[in-house]
Amino acid sequence: MNEATAISSAANSPRAEKSKVGIIGLGFVGLPLAMAFVKKGFTVVGVDLDPSKINAINEGKSYIQDIADGVLDAAGESGRWSVSTEYTALLGSDAIVICLPTPLSASHGPDLSYLTDACHRLYPLLQPGQLVIVESSTYPGTTREVVKPLLEKGGLRAGEDLYIAYSPERIDPGNRNASLLSIPKVVSGVTAQCLAHVQQLYEQLFDKVVAVSSTEAAETTKLLENSYRFINIAFINEFTEICEKLSLNVWEVIEAASSKPYGFSPFYPGPGIGGHCIPIDPLYLQWKAEQFGASSQFIKLAQQLNDALPASIVNRLEKLLPADRPLAGARIFVYGITYKKDIGDARESAALAIVHELLGRGAIVIYHDPCAPSVRLNDRTWMHSVELTEEELEQADCVLIGTDHSVMPADFIASHSRLIFDTRYAFKQLASSKARIVRLGDNTNTAAQ
Ligand SMILES: NC(=O)c1ccc[n+]([C@@H]2O[C@H](COP(=O)([O-])OP(=O)(O)OC[C@H]3O[C@@H](n4cnc5c(N)ncnc54)[C@H](O)[C@@H]3O)[C@@H](O)[C@H]2O)c1
Incomplete structure (x- = not known):
């Protein structure tokens, strides 16, 4: 070396x-x-x-x-x-x-x-x-x-x-x-x-x-960068739940903290980690550490928190449904299935994990994603993007925003939906729309409008 x-x-x-x-x-x-x-x-x-x-x-x-x-x-x-x-x-x-x-x-x-x-x-x-x-x-x-x-x-x-x-x-x-x-x-x-x-x-x-100085240093540099994101994403999503319990808007708190010119790098709430890097690289580091009798408690805890997030999002969605509409049998329209905006990569996507959780709990799930016409649910099953139409939105018991692609027609969605659960804080300008809009991390504004 x-x-x-x-x-x-x-x-x-x-x-x-x-x-x-x-x-x-x-x-x-x-x-x-x-x-x-x-x-x-x-x-x-x-x-x-x-x-x-x-x-x-x-x-x-x-x-x-x-x-x-x-x-x-x-x-x-x-x-x-x-x-x-x-x-x-x-x-x-x-x-x-x-x-x-x-x-x-x-x-x-x-x-x-x-x-x-x-x-x-x-x-x-x-x-x-x-x-x-x-x-x-x-x-x-x-x-x-x-x-x-x-x-x-x-x-x-x-x-x-x-x-x-x-x-x-x-x-x-x-x-x-x-x-x-x-x-x-x-x-x-x-x-x-x-x-x-x-x-x-x-x-x-x-x-x-x-x-x-060495290939090992360069390899570890990448794992540090992505482990840092893996851990901080877990933390900010946990922090989001704390803010929700305290009836605080976590987005406002993060924005205010971001005004600090040193020592703070913002991370934002969302449906969870995804892609071919962040969910994987920290586990490569952990694996190597374990070969040497070492281990990262931070990675372990973050993995636990990140893995639990899709179920937690679905729990929150379930509570938003009307009392006479159980999740089993409810029609959920997911906008955006890829792991982040404006790309077609659905590998390890949090939105996809949420779809799995919803299906497992008996919901009827359809999705629209302009970047991902089809996604693989498992070895045998593919799911295909439906058109984003008034009818689809109106029929849905809830529209879940999984990924807020730049081309997302927020006004159109807000005009034709009953309930929107926005995990990306993409509907912040539309508080006056007819739809009930619930933003992850902001339960200061969840009453029907
Ligand atoms: N996707 C990202 O944002 C990103 C960012 C930074 C680093 N990385 C890292 O870069 C690496 C590549 O990631 P990616 O996202 O480009 O993967 P990818 O799956 O998009 O691309 C890999 C390509 O390799 C081809 N392939 C598979 N086996 C092959 C072989 N034996 N010979 C020739 N071609 C073969 C596949 O058909 C595919 O087109 C991974 O280690 C990933 O962690 C990815």
Whole structure:
């Protein structure tokens, strides 16, 4: 560990000119990164095992909200962008970036199978002088202890004729205020030479590159960032329940606290955590800590609180229904099913967990989400978005706002609904509407209007 403390300018230093970059995994992380490389003048080849993604890209159809179809068209027209389901397309790349999922296993530990599968496919194709960067979120030690031995199987040696780096992805899907390249990029290498190579490449792409001394430090940086969010989201939702009991508007309290110029970073109430990072990364950290006889009580408690939130939201919704309308048999219309606004990702979504809870308690559930036409409920069942119509809203005993996409027609929803349970505080301007609007964290205004 900690070998990469200095950047050498030895003969095998990285190439400065624009080069060819391969991206493995063209999902929420890989596709935007690929487009950023193309825009900067690199030649980029993307590899994904999902033929439907490759076909969509070849037809100029983006499946990621942050990437407009026009961006894919422009990339195609540049002549420097191609995609394939075959790893052999990566031959001749100067750098290869791995952007693959790192989910949880059945026992809630790390599942590195996507990463190891890619390494097995990749090592026979590696050529001397190539740089391989892992971007997937993972536990400290993965790059050095898991990725490096697999990539070296073909005979190349890290730091000598192969460069292996780790750089955690910090993309914030759906956030139009934080462009990918303006987010400082943490980089690391398994040797000083590996660090020099990744630094050289990413300095051509990102506005700011932050080098750390080891791949373990970079891996842990990402886990710290997401554990911090995991814990604070649990805390603010617990704090919200306290404010509700005290008949305080938690949003007002958070806004006032946010006026403090130092020492306070606001977190906001909501239906719970979601996505492929926040619910998973802290458990990777916990798993690794446990290998060393350590453990985070904060992560344990936050996990308990976060896991309990969907049921707690449904309990609150149940209390809002008229006395003669039990939850079993009630018709609940969910607006927004993805884990956050303006993206199509419903993985680990809190709104989806709420749907499961509602269905389990006998409610009739339908949903509308402009970003997610269908979502998988379990291995066999899919649920499909219905149209957002007056009739659907009028028939619903309650409209639950799970995700407040920017295109949400709040006036329309408020005009045709009887009861709205707003878990996102998205209806704050509409207190005069006919619908009874109940905002999570604000029970100062819950009487029928
Ligand atoms: N989604 C985010 O907001 C986000 C943010 C920061 C970090 N991350 C991390 O980045 C990593 C990737 O996440 P994502 O959200 O982009 O995942 P994703 O599921 O959106 O994309 C992964 C892609 O890899 C493809 N794939 C799977 N196995 C493959 C293989 N062996 N070879 C080639 N392609 C394969 C899939 O078809 C998919 O298109 C994860 O570790 C995640 O924790 C994600």
